[in-house]
Amino acid sequence: MKNVARLGEFGLIETLKTYQNxxxxxVKGIGDDAAVLKVRGGRYLLFTTDMLVEDVHFTxxxxxxxxxxxxxxCNLSDVAAMGGEPLFAVVSLGIPGQISTRYVSHLYAxxxxxxxxFGVSIVGGDTxxxxxxxxxxxxxxEVEKRRLIRRQGARPGxxxxxxxxxxxxxxxxxxxxxxxxxxxxxxxxEKFKPSAMMDLSDGLAGxxxxxxxxxxxxALIEEKLIPCHRGVTPDRALTDxxxxxxxxxxxxxxxxxxxxxxxxxxxxxYPVGVVRPRREGFCMVxxxxxxxxxxxxxxxxx
Numbered sequence: 598m599k600n601v602a603r604l605g606e607f608g609l610i611e612t613l614k615t616y617q618n619x620x621x622x623x624v625k626g627i628g629d630d631a632a633v634l635k636v637r638g639g640r641y642l643l644f645t646t647d648m649l650v651e652d653v654h655f656t657x658x659x660x661x662x663x664x665x666x667x668x669x670x671c672n673l674s675d676v677a678a679m680g681g682e683p684l685f686a687v688v689s690l691g692i693p694g695q696i697s698t699r700y701v702s703h704l705y706a707x708x709x710x711x712x713x714x715f716g717v718s719i720v721g722g723d724t725x726x727x728x729x730x731x732x733x734x735x736x737x738x739e740v741e742k743r744r745l746i747r748r749q750g751a752r753p754g755x756x757x758x759x760x761x762x763x764x765x766x767x768x769x770x771x772x773x774x775x776x777x778x779x780x781x782x783x784x785x786x787e788k789f790k791p792s793a794m795m796d797l798s799d800g801l802a803g804x805x806x807x808x809x810x811x812x813x814x815x816a817l818i819e820e821k822l823i824p825c826h827r828g829v830t831p832d833r834a835l836t837d838x839x840x841x842x843x844x845x846x847x848x849x850x851x852x853x854x855x856x857x858x859x860x861x862x863x864x865x866x867y868p869v870g871v872v873r874p875r876r877e878g879f880c881m882v883x884x885x886x887x888x889x890x891x892x893x894x895x896x897x898x899x
Contacts, residue, residue: 598831602625611661629747629811630795631738641745642736645675651729654742655773661700663773665732671798672736672778673715674841678796680741680786681749683717683779688734689729697843704732717780746845750793751812755872756852758791758841760864763801766827772839781864787857794845801869802835802891804844806879812846816878818870818891820884835881835891848871 613623624633624641631645647668649655654898669686676683692701692777710721717736760781766772780798785791793808809816823831847855855866870881879891 601773612876616747629657630675632818633679633740633745633747634740640739641681641742643676643681643740644699644735645672645738647675648731648733650731659773661703662707664711664753665704665709666711667706667707667773667775668704668732668734669708669711669717669719669736670775671841672734673711673717674796674798675780675869676736676738676740676774677777677779678728678843679738679740680720680744680782680794681718681738682783683715683736683738685737686717686719686734688719688722690722690724690733691729691731692724693728694726694732695716696730704730706749706813708734711777715777719826723858730845740786744790746786746791746794748781748793748795748811749809750791751808751846751872752792752848752897753814753872753874755792755846755848757805757816757818757870757872758843758845758847758852758855758866759797759824760845762826762829762834762839762867763797764834764837764841765826766839766841766878769826775839777841778843781866783844784862784864785852785855786847788858788860789851791847794843797840797842797844798838800834800836800838800840800843803838805890808840808843808846809872809875809879810846812872813843815873815875816870816877817873817877817880817882817888818884822867823825824867824869829864861881 624635631643634642636642649668674684690815691889717837760778795804797804820831825831881889882889883889
């Protein structure tokens with residue numbers, strides 16, 4: 598019998614999919630950035646959750662406000678990746694009994710600050726005793742049916758974009774201070790409608806691999822086009838993770854209009870490659886012209 602480490606994170610997710618109970622109101626269950634549920638009218642309900650665990654995602658030495666902010670911001674990023682608007686959150690907190698109330702207050706102050714910034718109401722939750730600090734948030738959002746974007750939908754010929762520079766998030770501390778791209782995502786779905794989208798949490802190579810698998814396509818990206826933070830190599834940008842930028846695809850005609858857009862919004866998006874037929878695989882053109890086959894090299898918990 599395999600243990601979880603041998604099965605791997607995504608192998609475990611595939612196993613857990615067998616326990617889904619997909620009632621008629623479920624549009625999408627496991628396998629995207631958020632579940633999509635039918636409600637009345639022309640909108641869908643989005644439902645997502647993220648868990649942060651001490652010594653896996655953060656340490657006790659890190660600023661508690663920043664940890665709390667990240668806990669909610671990760672969920673906001675998931676709703677953004679579906680084209681939606683975040684609404685209501687519940688917070689479950691596991692804490693050792695000896696931890697100071699000041700630390701807990703600072704955690705919640707960080708959540709409250711990002712909730713205020715994006716118009717989210719924290720409406721409840723749970724607290725339990727645990728050996729380490731665990732913060733789990735579940736978030737509800739909404740999206741118009743016509744503006745829902747999923748990981749599937751990329752087609753050969755589509756351009757591949759990211760919404761900002763990548764890499765070095767953990768070393769620099771940006772994994773605690775990033776801004777979820779809710780506004781950028783709403784701009785995209787309202788004006789340009791990407792064909793597929795998700796947020797970048799496990800690295801460009803790993804997360805683009807998820808879109809390619811869901812869409813049954815391949816891709817060719819160019820090393821020289823990958824936007825990197827200062828001091829970060831393209832190889833690190835491919836695998837570092839925790840960037841929480843948007844990764845999306847878009848037909849060429851709309852992609853050119855996006856790059857030429859001169860409206861009041863000052864967002865910047867970076868084309869990094871093109872979608873190709875599945876048989877052509879997932880490749881990268883190095884700066885010296887060599888074409889290299891890429892593997893799914895993103896972050897894995899197991």
